[in-house]
Amino acid sequence: MAMSDKPDFTLAELMIVAASEAWRGNGEVLASGLGIIPRLGASLAKLTHSPELLMTDSEAFLVEEPIPVGPRGDFVPRYAGYMSFERVFECVWGGRRHAMIGPTQIDRWAQTNLSVIGDYRKPKSAILGVRGLPGNSINHINSFFVPSHSPRVFVAGEVDMVSGVGFKPERWDDGVRRDLMQVCIVLTDLCVMDFGGPGRAARVRSLHPGVSFEEVQEKTGFPLLKAEDMGETPHPTAAQLDIIRRLDPHDLRATQLKGNPPGIRAA
Amino acid sequence: MNKQMTAAEVVAQLRDGMTVGFGGWGPRRKPMALVREILRSDLKDLTVVAYGGPEVGMLCAAGKVKKLVFGFATLDAIPLEPWYRKVRESGALELMELDEGMFQWGLRAAGMRLPFLPTRCGLATDIVKLNPELQTVRSPYADGEVLLAMPALKLDVALLHVNVADRLGNTLVTGPDPYFDHLFARAAERCFVSTERLEPRLELDAQQARFNTFERYLVSGVVDAPCGAHPTSCPSDYGWDMTHFKRYAASAAEDGGWQAYMDEFVRPGEAAYQDRNGGTARMGSLPLPVF
Numbered sequence: 222m223a224m225s226d227k228p229d230f231t232l233a234e235l236m237i238v239a240a241s242e243a244w245r246g247n248g249e250v251l252a253s254g255l256g257i258i259p260r261l262g263a264s265l266a267k268l269t270h271s272p273e274l275l276m277t278d279s280e281a282f283l284v285e286e287p288i289p290v291g292p293r294g295d296f297v298p299r300y301a302g303y304m305s306f307e308r309v310f311e312c313v314w315g316g317r318r319h320a321m322i323g324p325t326q327i328d329r330w331a332q333t334n335l336s337v338i339g340d341y342r343k344p345k346s347a348i349l350g351v352r353g354l355p356g357n358s359i360n361h362i363n364s365f366f367v368p369s370h371s372p373r374v375f376v377a378g379e380v381d382m383v384s385g386v387g388f389k390p391e392r393w394d395d396g397v398r399r400d401l402m403q404v405c406i407v408l409t410d411l412c413v414m415d416f417g418g419p420g421r422a423a424r425v426r427s428l429h430p431g432v433s434f435e436e437v438q439e440k441t442g443f444p445l446l447k448a449e450d451m452g453e454t455p456h457p458t459a460a461q462l463d464i465i466r467r468l469d470p471h472d473l474r475a476t477q478l479k480g481n482p483p484g485i486r487a488a
Numbered sequence: 489m490n491k492q493m494t495a496a497e498v499v500a501q502l503r504d505g506m507t508v509g510f511g512g513w514g515p516r517r518k519p520m521a522l523v524r525e526i527l528r529s530d531l532k533d534l535t536v537v538a539y540g541g542p543e544v545g546m547l548c549a550a551g552k553v554k555k556l557v558f559g560f561a562t563l564d565a566i567p568l569e570p571w572y573r574k575v576r577e578s579g580a581l582e583l584m585e586l587d588e589g590m591f592q593w594g595l596r597a598a599g600m601r602l603p604f605l606p607t608r609c610g611l612a613t614d615i616v617k618l619n620p621e622l623q624t625v626r627s628p629y630a631d632g633e634v635l636l637a638m639p640a641l642k643l644d645v646a647l648l649h650v651n652v653a654d655r656l657g658n659t660l661v662t663g664p665d666p667y668f669d670h671l672f673a674r675a676a677e678r679c680f681v682s683t684e685r686l687e688p689r690l691e692l693d694a695q696q697a698r699f700n701t702f703e704r705y706l707v708s709g710v711v712d713a714p715c716g717a718h719p720t721s722c723p724s725d726y727g728w729d730m731t732h733f734k735r736y737a738a739s740a741a742e743d744g745g746w747q748a749y750m751d752e753f754v755r756p757g758e759a760a761y762q763d764r765n766g767g768t769a770r771m772g773s774l775p776l777p778v779f
Contacts, residue, residue: 279779281664293778305665310589341618343579350560355587356609386612396626396634397611
């Protein structure tokens, strides 16, 4: 470990901190991080800048103290309320949620796919099914997590099966409310992006240490803009790393990215 | 009043081409003893309506499914349901793929004897393109909003698995989440329930009685089926069986894998099934998953 004010960190830890920023300023909403890095990000947000967030035990109960990931050992969850799947839908349809999920494909209109790759009737690959994406995407804030940034995820055309709504005007019939949906960030192993450019164009907000804009563009199937203040993704602080270690005592975060790369790329 | 039946008597009530809903969620509290009885039968051309877990994969593998009404199929710990995948990729299934929330909305409409319920879910996605039967409605009020009219998902039969039941059809679901079993029960012409423990008549205190999630008038038959959710979990009684899931998942990658699975686990009957999974003592004490 280096000097305490400049700690070593992994890319996964950098991404957990970047994920936590997605929930800043959301107010009292249900923070749902699906997968280890998004879930640790939501937990870190609640334990640092946004204690007002609601979280569950990833099963059916609300907790005020985020639950560590993996085997719990001596940790005994304490519940503050109840959130069955039925109540999750009530929450979703009321718009009081921000979920971060990992779609299989994302296109230039922020549309997402979790259903199939290839032809719908006879797909090359059947994935999970649309799950809650149609309802989540049209009702509340969503962020996306992509562990391996590539043109196979960020496709050149439209996603193969539009499971989550996006900003493509032709998809929206007259009279349908478009104002309830919101896309926050897209967090990848290379950068943080959003859809805040002109006409909802995708843009890079920050690059992870050692990553160039050109590399991100090369691994993305559609054109990207640079945010005016595009900089480097913030490094985790020692205090943030302490909390992450407490939330992930079995170091499951080390298994989330191929090769568990360091946070700062070797030159 | 005694609604007790055997699994075989339940399956004898089913007909080719019926629309059958399965309770539970993914690999959680699925009526697997009843599913295995269907696998042993010559039923075919079913429309299966489910938050899909291994029941979807197994019924697909066995060629029982004409149409699948679903939002996903998964074993959670093994994210991609192996047999659903294989059969889905062969192009053999008719599909009605729905958002998870639309799905329960359709069950709710059926239970309330409504033709549809309005929702925003599914609009502006391929759900509306790929299911041309889905229509929109315009709000008759000043807002004039266009909404999707989720049609009632009417079931001929719902099959559920619960922790406790009595012969009258009273049921308890003691796990932390009741999922949507109550909506399946309401959406169906007839509902059959298998149970971990069958009692002559429930006599509960007020706290226990709150685990009852739907009324007995919805229940046509009750089957005594200890470990009847295996290999899926049955919270608060036992967790899912990863060893069995791995064996099942491997069968999808083997030549003749499904026939081998059927021969090993399904055809010999429920008693042999329990023996081959270490007996009810092991099955009933599998640890609950930690999420």
